[in-house]
Amino acid sequence: xxxxxxxxxxxxxxxxxxxxxxxxxxxxxxxxxxxxxxxxxxxxxxxxxxxxxxxxxxxxxxxxxxxxxxxxxxxxxxxxxxxxxxxxxxxxxxxxxxxxxxxxxxxxxxxxxxxxxxxxxxxxxxxxxxxxxxxxxxxxxxxxxxxxxxxxxxxxxxxxxxxxxxxxxxxxxxxxxxxxxxxxxxxxxxxxxxxxxxxxxxxxxxxxxxxxxxxxxxxxxxxxxxxxxxxxxxxxxxxxxxxxxxxxxxxxxxxxxxxxxxxxxxxxxxxxxxxxxxxxxxxxxxxxxxxxxxxxxxxxxxxxxxxxxxxxxxxxxxxxxxxxxxxxxxxxxxxxxxxxxxxxxxxxxxxxxxxxxxxxxxxxxxxx
Ligand SMILES: Cc1cc2nc3c(=O)[nH]c(=O)nc-3n(C[C@H](O)[C@H](O)[C@H](O)COP(=O)(O)OP(=O)(O)OC[C@H]3O[C@@H](n4cnc5c(N)ncnc54)[C@H](O)[C@@H]3O)c2cc1C
Numbered sequence: 202x203x204x205x206x207x208x209x210x211x212x213x214x215x216x217x218x219x220x221x222x223x224x225x226x227x228x229x230x231x232x233x234x235x236x237x238x239x240x241x242x243x244x245x246x247x248x249x250x251x252x253x254x255x256x257x258x259x260x261x262x263x264x265x266x267x268x269x270x271x272x273x274x275x276x277x278x279x280x281x282x283x284x285x286x287x288x289x290x291x292x293x294x295x296x297x298x299x300x301x302x303x304x305x306x307x308x309x310x311x312x313x314x315x316x317x318x319x320x321x322x323x324x325x326x327x328x329x330x331x332x333x334x335x336x337x338x339x340x341x342x343x344x345x346x347x348x349x350x351x352x353x354x355x356x357x358x359x360x361x362x363x364x365x366x367x368x369x370x371x372x373x374x375x376x377x378x379x380x381x382x383x384x385x386x387x388x389x390x391x392x393x394x395x396x397x398x399x400x401x402x403x404x405x406x407x408x409x410x411x412x413x414x415x416x417x418x419x420x421x422x423x424x425x426x427x428x429x430x431x432x433x434x435x436x437x438x439x440x441x442x443x444x445x446x447x448x449x450x451x452x453x454x455x456x457x458x459x460x461x462x463x464x465x466x467x468x469x470x471x472x473x474x475x476x477x478x479x480x481x482x483x484x485x486x487x488x489x490x491x492x493x494x495x496x497x498x499x500x501x502x503x504x505x506x507x508x509x510x511x512x513x514x515x516x517x518x519x520x521x522x523x524x525x526x527x528x529x530x531x532x533x534x535x536x537x538x539x540x541x542x543x544x545x546x547x548x549x550x551x552x553x554x555x556x557x558x559x560x561x562x563x564x565x566x567x568x569x
Contacts, residue, residue: 203259207266210239219271222396223542226388228352229396232267232274237307243281247289250301257431257496261438261489268442269449272546273396275442277310279435280348283554284311286428287357287373291416300355300375309354314344314376314402315425321346322559324359325368325422329404331360338362338374338414340382340407346553350400351385354378358404359421366419373421375413382407393545430504431496433511433554437489440511440518440550441482447525447543448478454529454538465528474528478521485514505567512560515550522547 214235222229236242245260246252255263260282268275285304288296303309320327329342340360347356356376363370376383386401416424452475455466465471492510495503522544526533533540551557 203255204262204266206239207241207263208269210235210241211266211270215267215274216270219274219396220536220539220542222271222273223393224395224536226390226395228398229271229274229277232271233277236267236274236277240307242277242307243285243304243311244278245282245289246285246301246305250297250305252301252305256493257434258490258493261434261493264435264438265442265445265489268439269446271396272439272443272543272549273394275439276348276394276397279432279439280313280353281311282435283313283348283428283432284353284355284357286431287313287415287421287424288375290427291373291420291424292375293412295412296375296415303354310349310352311355311357312347312349312353312402313428314347314350314356314358316346317343318345318401322556324425325371327359327361327371329358329360330364331362331372331374333362333411334408336411337408338411340374340376340404340409342404344402344404346389346399347402348397348399348553350402351378351388351398356383356402357415358402359425360404362418362421368422369419371422371425372418373415373424374409375415376404376407376409380407380409392548393542394549429554430507433507433560434489434492434496436550436554437485437492437507437510437514440514440547441485441489443543443547443550444478444482444485444514444518444521447522447540447547448475448482450538450540450543451475451478451525451528458529471528474524478524481517481521485510485517488513502567502569505564505569508555508560508563508567511550511554512557512564515547515557518547518550519544 215232244253244255248254362372382405389399492506525540
């Protein structure tokens, strides 16, 4: 039922704008409005904070179905979960009550600010600092590549509170867009997910009350990594949706397109490509849904499974979208058809929330 609901919404209210959002590199406001009006913009927020209380699998299905028509728009539910999960996992009751309500209502979005210009894969090498000053913390630094920066009201920011302790000297904070000293860089000019704003976040003497710290001092990096264990599955879902969208489009096209006097779907060379695409997607789906169940239960092997799902599904998305372009021939290579956008959008899923090399490091350290 959930899938039917979200698919109908995605096809009627999000898909019609996907090409324009990409072409104009603009935020998919229509998608945000449609998702908020159906309460699908942040389904993971627990009911006690006014949310829909969807479990990890339901959240994955929402993201998958939105990504099937518009990958940029799927970053609304995905990054709302990424940004707020540190608060849900480690925040005080006061922080949860204050920040999850507006998120659930659709009054505010949440971003996640871990990466920096010189700290990507090696996120613990961050330089952003937070210094205690009485009942306040003062934050200074630059966060880079922050999805939905400028659009989101709230930011989970990881910062160094004890430079002698590396990852154990990092703490997490909630920073608000309206806090004095917060500003944003120009939107990055990207290959894909052009509708999702990616900007730097500048923290210039941002003075916030001490109770905005998420969890204990020094636990911020652990919270950030624990968050990724759960949210990499949402990136797997995004990849899965992009791949399914490309397969669905190509499947229709090959039945219409005629060469040598018959639909190209009649050629076995084409049929084998479609069979391989569908087979890989189904394998990615099973891995992703199983990982979502593990996320919900908090299973001990979640770290491996989340990394495996993200790595596998994103590689499948890249292969399947590239094959979809191939199936459309020259037409597939133009912006008159959606598959080239899907191929460009697929690429990011191999890079963010840890590159696929980093996923392999994570898997190797947590072999079943
Ligand atoms: C569009 C977009 C949106 C993003 N959104 C967010 C966000 O909302 N919040 C956030 O905090 N971050 C975000 N990121 C950042 C993203 O997570 C990082 O770009 C990513 O983790 C890689 O870091 P890097 O770009 O510095 O690459 P680098 O770490 O410099 O990596 C360069 C290359 O070296 C490889 N490499 C690095 N170390 C190793 C190793 N030990 N072994 C083998 N290979 C290695 C990498 O896999 C990669 O191929 C986003 C990035 C993009 C592009």
